[in-house]
Amino acid sequence: MAVRIDFDADFDEQVAQARAQRVMLPEEFYRLPAEKRALAFTASGLARLDQVQAVADALAKFQADGGTFDDFRKWAAGQDWSLPRHRLETIYRNAVQAAYMAGHWRRFDEVKDDLPYLMYDAINDSRVRPSHLAMDGVIRPVNDPLWKRWTPPCGHRCRCTLRQVSAREAQRRGGVTQSIPAEAVPDEGWGGDPRRWGETLDRVRADKLAKAHPALAAGYERAMRQPQGLFTDYDAYAPLVVPDTSTAARAAAVEWEKRIRHEPIEHGISISASGTLILSKIGQADRVAYSDAEMALMRGSTFTHNHPNGLSFSVADFRMAVQHDFAELRAVTPAFRHIMTRPEHGWPSLIAFEGHRSEAARQAILAVRDLMVSAGMHPRYAEMEATHQFWVFVAKRFGIGYTRERS
Incomplete structure (x- = not known):
């Protein structure tokens, strides 16, 4: 386009x-x-x-x-x-x-x-x-x-x-x-x-x-x-990004992500602002379930987990971040690190998010089509890129810090 x-x-x-x-x-x-x-x-x-x-x-x-x-x-x-x-x-x-x-x-x-x-x-x-x-x-x-x-x-x-x-x-x-x-x-x-x-x-x-x-x-x-030409973020020679370890929580998250990024099932890690572990839990291939008591412990924390499917955040991830006021939401895959940081004005309401969800999905599809035409992106990456572009749109709409890093 x-x-x-x-x-x-x-x-x-x-x-x-x-x-x-x-x-x-x-x-x-x-x-x-x-x-x-x-x-x-x-x-x-x-x-x-x-x-x-x-x-x-x-x-x-x-x-x-x-x-x-x-x-x-x-x-x-x-x-x-x-x-x-x-x-x-x-x-x-x-x-x-x-x-x-x-x-x-x-x-x-x-x-x-x-x-x-x-x-x-x-x-x-x-x-x-x-x-x-x-x-x-x-x-x-x-x-x-x-x-x-x-x-x-x-x-x-x-x-x-x-x-x-x-x-x-x-x-x-x-x-x-x-x-x-x-x-x-x-x-x-x-x-x-x-x-x-x-x-x-x-x-x-x-x-x-x-x-x-x-x-x-x-x-x-x-x-x-x-x-x-044919270069995209999925190119085998795309440069790796040195992770941000500027805070104790981020430094701890990076270390945990090294351990879990290649795991075939999801691992959820909750980290305090001081970098100490609050909770570590192993789930299933596509989710980690938490009790109300566990979620109460994780409130306001930095939360990281792995996505064996290679995709960016799910809507369920975002809802959990909003409902429990995470300081930072992170997801790591074998190739990428995804980071979403709580805005200074706080997370948007879920009602506001749902109001823009359809438009975000539409914009994501358009962005993927454009990359396939102008940058030669292979169709095998379409779902991965569409998920990423969805959150790019949401982040811009609500002033959320969102990045994807080759790592």
């Missing part, structure tokens, strides 16, 4: 700026210095200048109309040339991502007095380039010369971004990065000064995103950072 973000007005200035870029053949383009490539446009795989010009015009039109990659792909299918889907997607994503990040720079400059630092944020998965991952977490001032060389996209289909942070947040993350790792090198010809990327286009895009509904703007950013 393609996601379309439509804005209130045409991107007239965006179209004009996009068409103002100098269009050239690839061999001429790649002879340019890196700082001048941002002012030009090419499309690898095309042999004639008029073909490259047609692609540039089409991209400008689809940006103006709020079009999607599918619109661009359908247009390309009717031309007198042919490029494989992956190359079309590379052309499309490179153009949109570059303009999107350039739009960010206008906001960076506007609020740098309050948020004076930028942090490089790489996507830590099996698709990320090691040279880009080496930059992950690097913090420098907004006006630091580093960003003239290291502003994403820093290569074809780069999904990295820059996050603007406060002085307090920068300090919490270790302060300004003094030395850049030697292996951190942007791809040749990429990572140039963003303030030279189509200033008119940037201003219009930034204004439109600022006025868009927050959910749409957030969805746009997520789309630009989504893994492409």
Whole structure:
């Protein structure tokens, strides 16, 4: 399912700026210095200048109309040339991502007095380039010369971004990065000064995103950072996440989860805030039954258990967390760790949850279909992903902290 973000007005200035870029053949383009490539446009795989010009015009039109990659792909299918889907997607994503990040720079400059630092944020998965991952977490001032060389996209289909942070947040993350790792090198010809990327286009895009509904703007950013090709969380090479052991309860839960994650029947573990065991109980293949007295002991605790079926939380798990005010609900499988944290305002009522349950299920199905089409997810993972996406929707609706970690 393609996601379309439509804005209130045409991107007239965006179209004009996009068409103002100098269009050239690839061999001429790649002879340019890196700082001048941002002012030009090419499309690898095309042999004639008029073909490259047609692609540039089409991209400008689809940006103006709020079009999607599918619109661009359908247009390309009717031309007198042919490029494989992956190359079309590379052309499309490179153009949109570059303009999107350039739009960010206008906001960076506007609020740098309050948020004076930028942090490089790489996507830590099996698709990320090691040279880009080496930059992950690097913090420098907004006006630091580093960003003239290291502003994403820093290569074809780069999904990295820059996050603007406060002085307090920068300090919490270790302060300004003094030395850049030697292996951190942007791809040749990429990572140039963003303030030279189509200033008119940037201003219009930034204004439109600022006025868009927050959910749409957030969805746009997520789309630009989504893994492409056949990679999903189920890929054998998906990176493992180091578990959070920042509290005594979490540290204890992680240790218990190491013991129970491969068990063929469910084990339930209740842990106090100090990390001590309240109750450990073995159940059946798909459940652990508790008496009222046992549930009273577990009230307000961190509760973890294993799911031999490999799925995220069940509705019964969630109801138990709400009814007994768990501080944290956890479920571990052989491949994943699922964590749901009680919101500061408390768990939602079960009546409110039931009111959104059908919509959550519908959104989960749509998300799974999208992953199967856009990311090549195998159908064998559909149920597992649908269960996860159900809780993603519920968590967003009620402000619940929910994560799934490859572990």
